[in-house]
Amino acid sequence: MLKSLYAAAAIAALALSACAEPASEAPASGAASGAAPAGEVNLFTARHYASDAAVYAAFTEETGITVNVLEAPADQLIERMRAEGARSPADVVITVDAGRLWRADQAGLFQPAPELAEALQAVPANLRHPDGHWFGFASRVRVVVYAQGRVDAGEITDFLDIADERWRGRLCVRSSSNVYNQSLMAGLIDAVGAEQAEAWAAGIAANLARAPQGGDTDQIRAVAAGECDIAIVNHYYLARLQRAEDTADRAVADAVGMVFPSLAGRGAPFNISGAGLAANAPNRDNALALLRFLLTETGQRQFAELTNEFPVVEDVAYDNPVLASYPEISPDPVNVNVLGENAAQAQRISDRVGWP
């Protein structure tokens, strides 16, 4: 029995490094530069940004610790870790949206890390799990993008506005089952209660210009193409188009504007990219080092510059002309853990009102 467990663990480790090779250059460059044998850390991440590799490379350079990256969609990571149980090689888990972090936590994939308590003081309390099971290392906000020339920015100051019938047939948004929309609805339930949230969702369903399709970038393109006049997206999808090399992408960005509506008067609906210490974490100390690194000035600056997310640590200097162009945004102070708690109810409501 014991022997077969070891064999399974070895196979899991092999599979991990096989998957890791194309995903990250960090381990290779760390080894090539003759880094001390400081060991390794196994990172399971649902983030698909090549730019994250820059953060891991900086970590390896500073610590000598090799980062083995396993990239997969969040639900696959959760299922895999569940199946692996105590044999899981995962040390650190990273995913986007508090709804997904909540799901992973419910599946028992995290453990509290008391050693991080001091470092986590730098993260606003509402952007981390109440008992320290995970924390946001970067934040994002759900926004409304509108067609320049067909919509006036002043027409939308709150998400409640876009359920109004004057937007009939003019709204693009992806499926209600997408976690970004679940979390938006979950926040609204917290703000105004289930009944008013259902009325809002019914308005959204009625206002759709087309059946939901594609991701957030597709909604922005649809606004630029005239298929719809407004769209609900995460801010960084537009920021990415604004900073694109491709002139066609920049033309799409130029055709639209963006506002940061409040969620039922409470402030803009922020969410996070988050991380936590895996329940098993065979390389616990290295895992803690990587988690701390995400909150260093180097880590924070890179997320702001490379993925257009907001640092969670205050007063981090970064160079990103798009983020710098935003007005002051007042965030919804809700603890993002609530977005996970209300997600199932949010989905039931969306299903009931026929938001596909």
Ligand SMILES: [Fe+2]
């Ligand atoms: Fe995203």
